[in-house]
Every structure is written in structure tokens, then in C-alpha cells.
Amino acid sequence: MTANAAERTDLQAQMHELGDAAVAAGRGLATASADAKETALRQAAAALRRNVESLKAANARDLETGRERGLTDAQLDRLELTDGRIEGMASGLETIAALPDPVGAELARWQVPTGLDIARVSTPIGVIGIIYESRPNVTADAAGLCIKAGNAAILRGGSESYHSAGAILECLHEGLAAAGLPERAVQRVPTTNREAVGVLLTMDSHVDLIVPRGGRGLVERVKTESRMPVLAHLEGVNHSYVQASCDPAMARSVIHNAKMRRPGICGATETILIDRDAIASHLPGILDDLAEAGCELRGDATIQAADSRVAAATEADWDTEYLAPIVSVKAVDSLDEAVAHVNAHGSGHTEAILSGDDAPARTFCERVDAAIVMVNASTQFADGGEFGMGAEIGIATDRTVPRGPIGATELTSYKYVVRGTGQTRA
Incomplete structure (x- = not known):
């Protein structure tokens, strides 16, 4: 056996041992009480707060390596753990802990002519593999949601966040141990070897x-x-559509936040659509704010003619998730044109309309094909935490369910419980 073949065999054995442990731990977690899961999450949150300095030290190692690798400013921003972001992880776990237990909930119940009583009851899925890139907070968010839903988790974060994710995982294990739950209910792939992802996908x-x-x-x-089945979180090519009926001050505020609050997240607006009859009244203030914040402006011929700071947009711009302080701007003649553009170029993530008129806003919501549709609000609210879920495991952009922010409830399946009184089938 060659050295490479031996390494692959060892990796497969290591990954399968990880999987065996996850299955065993998942069985224990699936029947854990709501109180035990709540305790685990609250104790994990407390551990995060106790270990802020060690978390930041681990993160500093990742940031240093990231700079050496030439990560962009946006990538470094996603990687960084600040005091506020650590507190956000902790408070997110506490919010998840306080939610109703999604396991064992009776989703529906009915009787049929044979006298059978049929109930649809929520259950854990089992073992969930989560593969993510450089945002270390996903470690806490994903694990917390899986614990709440009674699922074991195998996490594979990006190599850029390896040390940060490891430090967060230690806090999660503290919480599980404090609640008497199996620590191996949450594990991570213990190597940065990219071949481990391929092995995981076959398990x-x-x-x-x-x-x-x-x-x-x-x-x-x-x-x-x-x-295995895949719950896909695709890119966020998101639009904010400005109608002339919208209050100009509101448009300026919402667009600036939607683009520039954190340009590197999937909920950021990447394209602004604006009614032609709103260009004179709304566009100057919007572009002034974005330019002052350091945002690069690209636009169609109409937008370029209205503002000399705007560079020409290419066809590729309309389909690009920049994840950076860059925005494309397009003039449209009507609501119909705006909807058509969104459905042709959006990624099914989040779309927004800014309007002072309820009728077109309702039409936009009905006709736009996206997991999340906003009315008079920033696209950066596309987040499970902002939806009251405590956190999210991602935004599912496929048309199948679950769709949108994936919280604990969305990480459950169901079974049918049928009660009878001795019935037999004819």
C-alpha cells in the first residue's frame, strides 16, 4: 500500500469512527428532556462568556494566518470574533434555549371513518453534517440549533477558522457535560485535510x-x-427596489444599511433597482451616502448619466454576489420590470421593496420568487436571530421546504402516531 493510500484509509477510518460516535450520541440526545437541552445551551453560553479572552486568542491566530494567506478585508471581517460577536453567540444560545422544544410537538391530529386517531408528531432528524467556511460563529449557531432539535452534529468549518472553531467547540462540550448529555453529540472533523469533506459526503x-x-x-x-439529502444555502444576490412613492429619507437609511452595515454577509443588498421617476428625488441622496461610506458604484446607462461617480455595469454585475462594498444600480420603468429582473437575476435568497403604497408592495411579495421578501426594511434582517429563532444554520434558497432561515423547528422531521381501539382492515 502506498503512503497516499494508507493516509486515505486512515482518514476514512477516522471519519467513520466519528460517525459511529455521532450515531450513538444522537440516540441519547434524541430522547433528552427539554430541561436537559436547555441546561446544555445555557451552560454553553456561560462558558463562552467565561472564555472570551481564550476565544479571542484563538481567533487572533486564525486572523494572522488569514492575512498571510491574503484574505480580503471582507473575508477577515467574517472571520473576526469581537467581544460583541462572542456575546452575540452566547445570547443566541440563550434565545434558542428559551424556545419551545420542537421535539415531540403535535403538528396535526385527526380522526378517520375507521375510528383511528392519527397524529403527526415532530422528531429529530438524526445526525446532521454541516460544512461551512470562515465564519466561526456558525459553530455555535449550528450546534445550538442541532442540540435543541435533538440532533447530533458533525461540523466541518473552513481551515481559516480552525482554531476559533475549536475554542468554541470546547465551550459547547462544557455545556453538554454540565447537562449530563453526551459531548460527542457535537463533533468536528479533526483535520483541515480537504479530502475529509469527500469522505463525509459518502457517509x-x-x-x-x-x-x-x-x-x-x-x-x-x-x-x-x-x-444524503442536502439542505442548500446558496449565495445572496439580493435586490432592494425603490419606488417613487417611498419616503426619500427612509430609502436612504434602509439602502445604506442594506448594503453597508456588513457588506460581506449573504443578506447584503447587491443590486438597487429604482423607478425612473424616482431618480431625481431619491437617487442623489442614496448614492451620496453609499459613496461617502466607500462603496463602489456601478450602474446602467441611465444611472451613469445621472451621476458621474457611477462606473458602467456589465451583464455579469447583475448576477454577482459581491460580498464587498460594491453595488450595482439599475433604472426600471415599472413594477413588472423590477419583478422580472429580480426573478431573472436573484438567487432566491432575500428581496426587498421600498414603497409608500401597499398595493404594489403586496404584488411584489406575491410575484417575487425568493425565500424572504421584505417590505420597507433592510435585507440585512435576513437572519434567523432577527426572526426570533436565536440563530440559523443557514438560509435555504431552494423552493422545497424548509425554506428561508433554518432554525431548530426546521431541523426536525416527523412521524405518524396512530391510535386505535382494536381495528382491523377489511
Whole structure:
């Protein structure tokens, strides 16, 4: 056996041992009480707060390596753990802990003419594999949601966040241990070897669902190679559409936030659509604010003619998730044209309309094909935490359910419980 073949065999053995442990731990977690899961999450949150300095030290190692690798400012921003982001992870776990237990909920119940009483009851999925890139907070968010839903988790974060994710995982293990739950209910792939992802995607005897959270390349690879069902989180080519009926001050405020609050997240607006009859009244203030914040402006011929700071947009711009302080701007003649552009170029993530008129806003919501549609609000609210879920494992952009922010409830399946009084079938 060659050295490379031996390494692959060792990796497969290591990954399968990980899977065996996840299956065993998942069985214990699936029947854990609501109180035990709540305790685990609250104690994990407390551990995060106790270990802020060690978390930041681990993160500093990742940031230093990231700079050496030439990560962009946007990538470094996604990677960084600040005091506020650590507190956000902790408070997110506490919010998840306080939610109703999604396991064992009676989703529906009815009787049939034979006298059978039929109930649909929520259950854990089993073992969930989560593959994500450089945002270390996903470690806490994904694990917390899986614990709440009674699922074991195998996490594979990006190599850029390896040390940060490891430090967060230690806090999660503290919480599980404090609640008397199996620590191996949450594990991570213990190597940065990219071949481990390929092995994980074949482990259908251990893993019940794969969730990729990252760029198009990652998602497409997972969809192609996975032997398990895939809950896809695709890119956010999001639009904010400004109608002339919208209050100009509101438009300025919402657009600035939607683009510039955190340009590197999937909920950021990447394209602004604006009614032609709103260009004179609304566009100057919007572009002034964006330019002052350092945003690069690209636009069609109409937008260029209205503002000399705007560079020419190419056809590729309308389909680009910049994840950076760059925005494309297009003039439209009507609501119909705006909807057509969104449905042709959007990624099914989040779309917004800014309007002072309820009728077109309702039409936009009905006709736009996206997991999330906003009315008079920033696209950056596209987040499970902002939806009251505590956190999210991603934004599912496929048309199948679940769709949109994936919280604990969305990480459950169901079974039918049928009660009879001795019935037999004719």
C-alpha cells in the first residue's frame, strides 16, 4: 500500500469512527428532556462568556494566518470574533434555549371513518453534517440549533477558522457535560485535510442530512457528491427596489444599511433597482451616502448619466454576489420590470421593496420568487436571530421546504402516531 493510500484509509477510518460516535450520541440526545437541552445551551453560553479572552486568542491566530494567506478585508471581517460577536453567540444560545422544544410537538391530529386517531408528531432528524467556511460563529449557531432539535452534529468549518472553531467547540462540550448529555453529540472533523469533506459526503450510513453553508463552489460540490439529502444555502444576490412613492429619507437609511452595515454577509443588498421617476428625488441622496461610506458604484446607462461617480455595469454585475462594498444600480420603468429582473437575476435568497403604497408592495411579495421578501426594511434582517429563532444554520434558497432561515423547528422531521381501539382492515 502506498503512503497516499494508507493516509486515505486512515482518514476514512477516522471519519467513520466519528460517525459511529455521532450515531450513538444522537440516540441519547434524541430522547433528552427539554430541561436537559436547555441546561446544555445555557451552560454553553456561560462558558463562552467565561472564555472570551481564550476565544479571542484563538481567533487572533486564525486572523494572522488569514492575512498571510491574503484574505480580503471582507473575508477577515467574517472571520473576526469581537467581544460583541462572542456575546452575540452566547445570547443566541440563550434565545434558542428559551424556545419551545420542537421535539415531540403535535403538528396535526385527526380522526378517520375507521375510528383511528392519527397524529403527526415532530422528531429529530438524526445526525446532521454541516460544512461551512470562515465564519466561526456558525459553530455555535449550528450546534445550538442541532442540540435543541435533538440532533447530533458533525461540523466541518473552513481551515481559516480552525482554531476559533475549536475554542468554541470546547465551550459547547462544557455545556453538554454540565447537562449530563453526551459531548460527542457535537463533533468536528479533526483535520483541515480537504479530502475529509469527500469522505463525509459518502457517509450515508452515519449522516442523515448535509447542510453546506458557503459559496457557490462549495454548494455545487456538495449537491454533486453527497449521498444524503442536502439542505442548500446558496449565495445572496439580493435586490432592494425603490419606488417613487417611498419616503426619500427612509430609502436612504434602509439602502445604506442594506448594503453597508456588513457588506460581506449573504443578506447584503447587491443590486438597487429604482423607478425612473424616482431618480431625481431619491437617487442623489442614496448614492451620496453609499459613496461617502466607500462603496463602489456601478450602474446602467441611465444611472451613469445621472451621476458621474457611477462606473458602467456589465451583464455579469447583475448576477454577482459581491460580498464587498460594491453595488450595482439599475433604472426600471415599472413594477413588472423590477419583478422580472429580480426573478431573472436573484438567487432566491432575500428581496426587498421600498414603497409608500401597499398595493404594489403586496404584488411584489406575491410575484417575487425568493425565500424572504421584505417590505420597507433592510435585507440585512435576513437572519434567523432577527426572526426570533436565536440563530440559523443557514438560509435555504431552494423552493422545497424548509425554506428561508433554518432554525431548530426546521431541523426536525416527523412521524405518524396512530391510535386505535382494536381495528382491523377489511
